[in-house]
Amino acid sequence: MQENQKKCLELANRIYDLDAKVYECVGSSLGRTFTGNRENTVQNLCMLMLAKPNGHLLRSELALIGNMARTIQDKEARGQMLTEYDSILKEIEQLPDSFGKVDIVDLSRARLNPTAGKLSEKDHLVICISRTQGSAGNDIGFELADELHINYYDVEIFNQVLNRLEAEKGSVNDAEAEHFADFDKYRKRSFRLKTWLREFNRYHGLPRQDAVFFNMSDLICNLARTEDCVIMGRCADAILANNHIPHISLFISAPFSLRIQRTMASKNMELRQASRFLKQMDRQHKKYYDFYTGSRWGRPESYDLCINSANYGIRETIDLIERMIDQKRK
Amino acid sequence: MQENQKKCLELANRIYDLDAKVYECVGSSLGRTFTGNRENTVQNLCMLMLAKPNGHLLRSELALIGNMARTIQDKEARGQMLTEYDSILKEIEQLPDSFGKVDIVDLSRARLNPTAGKLSEKDHLVICISRTQGSAGNDIGFELADELHINYYDVEIFNQVLNRLEAEKGSVNDAEAEHFADFDKYRKRSFRLKTWLREFNRYHGLPRQDAVFFNMSDLICNLARTEDCVIMGRCADAILANNHIPHISLFISAPFSLRIQRTMASKNMELRQASRFLKQMDRQHKKYYDFYTGSRWGRPESYDLCINSANYGIRETIDLIERMIDQKRK
Numbered sequence: 001m002q003e004n005q006k007k008c009l010e011l012a013n014r015i016y017d018l019d020a021k022v023y024e025c026v027g028s029s030l031g032r033t034f035t036g037n038r039e040n041t042v043q044n045l046c047m048l049m050l051a052k053p054n055g056h057l058l059r060s061e062l063a064l065i066g067n068m069a070r071t072i073q074d075k076e077a078r079g080q081m082l083t084e085y086d087s088i089l090k091e092i093e094q095l096p097d098s099f100g101k102v103d104i105v106d107l108s109r110a111r112l113n114p115t116a117g118k119l120s121e122k123d124h125l126v127i128c129i130s131r132t133q134g135s136a137g138n139d140i141g142f143e144l145a146d147e148l149h150i151n152y153y154d155v156e157i158f159n160q161v162l163n164r165l166e167a168e169k170g171s172v173n174d175a176e177a178e179h180f181a182d183f184d185k186y187r188k189r190s191f192r193l194k195t196w197l198r199e200f201n202r203y204h205g206l207p208r209q210d211a212v213f214f215n216m217s218d219l220i221c222n223l224a225r226t227e228d229c230v231i232m233g234r235c236a237d238a239i240l241a242n243n244h245i246p247h248i249s250l251f252i253s254a255p256f257s258l259r260i261q262r263t264m265a266s267k268n269m270e271l272r273q274a275s276r277f278l279k280q281m282d283r284q285h286k287k288y289y290d291f292y293t294g295s296r297w298g299r300p301e302s303y304d305l306c307i308n309s310a311n312y313g314i315r316e317t318i319d320l321i322e323r324m325i326d327q328k329r330k
Numbered sequence: 331m332q333e334n335q336k337k338c339l340e341l342a343n344r345i346y347d348l349d350a351k352v353y354e355c356v357g358s359s360l361g362r363t364f365t366g367n368r369e370n371t372v373q374n375l376c377m378l379m380l381a382k383p384n385g386h387l388l389r390s391e392l393a394l395i396g397n398m399a400r401t402i403q404d405k406e407a408r409g410q411m412l413t414e415y416d417s418i419l420k421e422i423e424q425l426p427d428s429f430g431k432v433d434i435v436d437l438s439r440a441r442l443n444p445t446a447g448k449l450s451e452k453d454h455l456v457i458c459i460s461r462t463q464g465s466a467g468n469d470i471g472f473e474l475a476d477e478l479h480i481n482y483y484d485v486e487i488f489n490q491v492l493n494r495l496e497a498e499k500g501s502v503n504d505a506e507a508e509h510f511a512d513f514d515k516y517r518k519r520s521f522r523l524k525t526w527l528r529e530f531n532r533y534h535g536l537p538r539q540d541a542v543f544f545n546m547s548d549l550i551c552n553l554a555r556t557e558d559c560v561i562m563g564r565c566a567d568a569i570l571a572n573n574h575i576p577h578i579s580l581f582i583s584a585p586f587s588l589r590i591q592r593t594m595a596s597k598n599m600e601l602r603q604a605s606r607f608l609k610q611m612d613r614q615h616k617k618y619y620d621f622y623t624g625s626r627w628g629r630p631e632s633y634d635l636c637i638n639s640a641n642y643g644i645r646e647t648i649d650l651i652e653r654m655i656d657q658k659r660k
Binding site for chain 1: 363385386387389390391393394396397400419431432433434435436439440443464465466468469472475476479480481482483484486487490491579581583584585586588589592595596628629630631632633634635636637638639640641642643644645646650653654
């Protein structure tokens with residue numbers, strides 16, 4: 001402790017001197033960072049270094065000196081000042097509780113986050129993309145997968161695959177298979193008691209949507225364990241996190257006004273229709289995600305990264321994601 | 331139009347053939363993507379290609395074929411299939427309204443977004459960081475600035491600079507200057523009528539906080555026009571966007587439970603105290619941001635990028651930001 005106090009005193013004096021020298025070189029109209037006398041200032045600086053809760057204030061003081069030092073015109077003087085500045089910074093970082101710095105990290109998650117560089121050779125690159133309707137998330141996911149030469153899965157594909165797996169088990173009757181072949185799978189089906197009863201039996205009493213969710217979860221885990229892929233939606237991020245399978249989780253969104261514009265153009269909708277459609281989809285997405293994950297849909301703390309696609313456009317968003325992945329990959 | 335229909339018919343036939351060939355090579359238990367006969371399938375595919383609103387369904391069908399093709403064991407056959415797949419994809423992209431693809435881009439913003447690669451030589455690299463309390467946003471911002479050798483500005487520094495600029499104008503009296511020198515600037519001041527009256531005059535009748543905000547805005551614009559820097563908070567992203575000055579806007583957050591843990595460690599707080607503190611800070615940040623920007627604080631659509639620092643840790647978050655910037659820089 002004595003040792004530590006002596007070190008702080010020495011550093012405080014060096015900071016005071018550096019401030020004086022920088023001021024001398026800059027001649028800034030803003031004056032010195034420390035306007036009090038040496039004794040008071042050094043005492044205050046020591047207090048900041050030793051009292052953890054205010055460490056960030058010390059950092060701001062130093063940053064202000066550093067900012068001024070960078071404006072020094074004379075190259076040699078600037079170099080000298082910045083060298084001393086760096087050296088002080090480094091020594092403060094050696095102190096216990098320097099700047100009150102405490103890391104923030106969810107180790108169980110970070111260990112499974114490939115963009116955090118923790119991926120082993122045998123792990124796969126699995127990119128989970130959640131998105132708001134109209135933010136071009138699907139276009140981005142599809143093209144990203146295509147450029148990375150990895151598989152792409154969205155809700156249509158999952159439904160087809162799940163239907164096939166079921167058909168294999170012989171539990172889908174011919175009428176349904178016929179529908180399927182004729183593309184009527186894209187048509188919404190209305191509620192029928194007969195269908196409901198059949199499904200009740202088929203899914204062992206679980207509501208159909210829950211049964212589908214659990215089948216989907218299995219499928220997603222199997223995929224992520226065996227291949228590189230992009231998975232759109234389906235709460236894949238939460239499913240993989242729960243199963244401790246490495247993945248990247250992205251959320252793609254854009255301001256409502258731009259999503260409306262785009263929806264009007266891509267779906268030939270009127271303004272009011274597009275607005276109603278987007279609001280409804282957002283509600284559905286939120287309900288589904290919140291229900292099955294217990295996290296909050298569309299909140300930055302529920303994903304690794306959220307990207308505002310409107311601030312980049314489709315092409316640049318893909319580039320951005322590739323940059324994030326690339327340098328850590330292989 | 332005739333021309334277009336003929337092209338679609340040709341592509342639909344090629345897709346049908348590719349599916350058949352891929353199935354032959356894979357022998358997948360999942361069967362073919364298209365289980366109907368050629369005539370029906372081709373007709374349906376043409377419909378998808380010509381009818382814009384369902385373009386994404388066509389893309390999913392193709393992706394499913396592509397996914398299967400990638401599983402073909404025989405290298406030569408796989409290569410052939412994927413070449414044909416790529417060629418079909420490219421030709422569909424040439425079609426008008428292929429896949430119903432419409433870009434999403436806020437041109438006025440994207441043009442000013444350096445990570446979108448639109449920065450000119452004379453523009454500066456200005457990184458605006460908003461963050462939730464306890465997510466280590468300040469540590470990340472400070473170290474990022476230090477590594478990039480650019481200036482760092484946070485609220486403490488802004489307050490000091492603004493105070494000095496005011497002092498220069500002679501409008502701060504000696505008693506205040508004395509306070510300042512003695513580090514009492516860190517102590518909260520209680521409301522006093524005399525102070526209020528003096529401030530009312532000084533700020534031409536504007537509420538003090540609005541006057542401070544406008545001074546701050548000017549300062550931020552000047553900085554961003556003249557130097558590379560990291561700016562913490564202060565709605566800098568919105569201020570710069572309104573003034574058409576290039577910048578990157580980041581939001582750093584982390585799950586509440588991790589922010590609590592970190593706050594307890596860094597500020598020596600009890601659980602309940604930390605929880606109350608974080609909630610209060612979030613409310614204040616939100617109120618300030620929403621009031622001065624008209625955007626919504628902490629929502630992905632209000633920033634370029636949101637980063638969950640807990641999924642990376644401080645070091646990896648900085649690396650991530652540097653990767654995003656680096657490859658577009660110079």
